[in-house]
Amino acid sequence: MAWDRDTVHHLFSQSEARSIISIPLSMNRKEDKLTWHFTKDGRYSVKSGYKVAKTLKENELRSPASSGNKTGLWKWLWALSIPNKVKIFLWRCLYGILPTKGALIRKGVSIEGVCTRCGMMVESNEHAVRDCMWMEHYWVVSPLRFRLPEISQRGTLGDWIVFMKEHGDKEGHALFAMLMWGAWCSRNDVTFGKNTHDQSHYIQMAINRLHEHAAALSNRTKTLRDEKLDRWMPPDAGYIKVNTDAYIREGEGSWIGVAIRDERGQIVTTLSRLISTEFDVAIAEAIACRDGRHWN
Numbered sequence: 001m002a003w004d005r006d007t008v009h010h011l012f013s014q015s016e017a018r019s020i021i022s023i024p025l026s027m028n029r030k031e032d033k034l035t036w037h038f039t040k041d042g043r044y045s046v047k048s049g050y051k052v053a054k055t056l057k058e059n060e061l062r063s064p065a066s067s068g069n070k071t072g073l074w075k076w077l078w079a080l081s082i083p084n085k086v087k088i089f090l091w092r093c094l095y096g097i098l099p100t101k102g103a104l105i106r107k108g109v110s111i112e113g114v115c116t117r118c119g120m121m122v123e124s125n126e127h128a129v130r131d132c133m134w135m136e137h138y139w140v141v142s143p144l145r146f147r148l149p150e151i152s153q154r155g156t157l158g159d160w161i162v163f164m165k166e167h168g169d170k171e172g173h174a175l176f177a178m179l180m181w182g183a184w185c186s187r188n189d190v191t192f193g194k195n196t197h198d199q200s201h202y203i204q205m206a207i208n209r210l211h212e213h214a215a216a217l218s219n220r221t222k223t224l225r226d227e228k229l230d231r232w233m234p235p236d237a238g239y240i241k242v243n244t245d246a247y248i249r250e251g252e253g254s255w256i257g258v259a260i261r262d263e264r265g266q267i268v269t270t271l272s273r274l275i276s277t278e279f280d281v282a283i284a285e286a287i288a289c290r291d292g293r294h295w296n
């Protein structure tokens with residue numbers, strides 16, 4: 001009956017996580033259910049679906065992704081080997097919809113739209129992660145060694161991402177995406193008055209997250225492969241298969257278990273018994289094998 005804060009922060013961007021955690025939870029334990037955000041009663045209607053699709057289509061036409069190979073751009077983005085929340089962050093950059101101070105002013109939220117760090121410019125998407133003079137050091141000491149005057153000429157963040165996509169390899173793209181996200185985290189920490197670390201902290205964080213993600217991915221592939229090997233397969237027609245196992249229960253002895261199944265995977269018979277002596281696991285496994293063979 002409480003938000004799993006670690007998981008929420010792990011999966012979503014800071015501002016999304018804050019919004020999610022601020023949603024009050026029901027006091028009586030109710031089942032979760034899916035609702036459609038775009039109708040009053042939360043139920044999907046074709047009419048509202050059509051309206052949403054139309055708006056999305058219009059937004060898409062306005063984004064930089066509309067110039068050139070649009071499908072190619074989204075495919076490239078979703079295939080990047082980076083955490084999902086960073087993909088969504090990059091997607092927001094492509095649409096130019098980061099929740100910057102400049103964007104809040106456009107929405108009529110009355111706050112001062114000036115960048116918290118330099119206090120000089122209105123905070124646009126580009127200013128927030130790239131063009132502020134406080135980001136100069138970040139990009140130049142990053143492994144990409146970007147110089148601010150040069151990258152500032154790359155147009156909007158969307159144009160910049162499209163440019164980067166056309167240059168370099170997959171590893172370089174993933175690193176670039178992570179560094180963009182690191183720059184945004186640094187901006188958020190200053191804006192929300194959190195502990196401010198020096199820029200190299202955020203560069204290191206971005207690189208660490210990239211490595212952690214790669215490690216997690218390779219672990220998952222390994223587990224999937226192992227699971228495939230471990231999956232039980234029925235015997236050939238006309239045969240039975242005998243599976244045996246043993247385990248030691250301290251102070252009690254060794255238990256052995258046998259399951260015999262036919263070609264359809266149906267249980268023919270099972271056996272489990274306690275051997276009073278505490279054997280070594282390997283010996284107990286051997287006894288289980290012997291019993292399994294004698295059982296039928």
Ligand SMILES: [Zn+2]
Nearest residue numbers: 115117118132
């Ligand atoms: Zn600034």
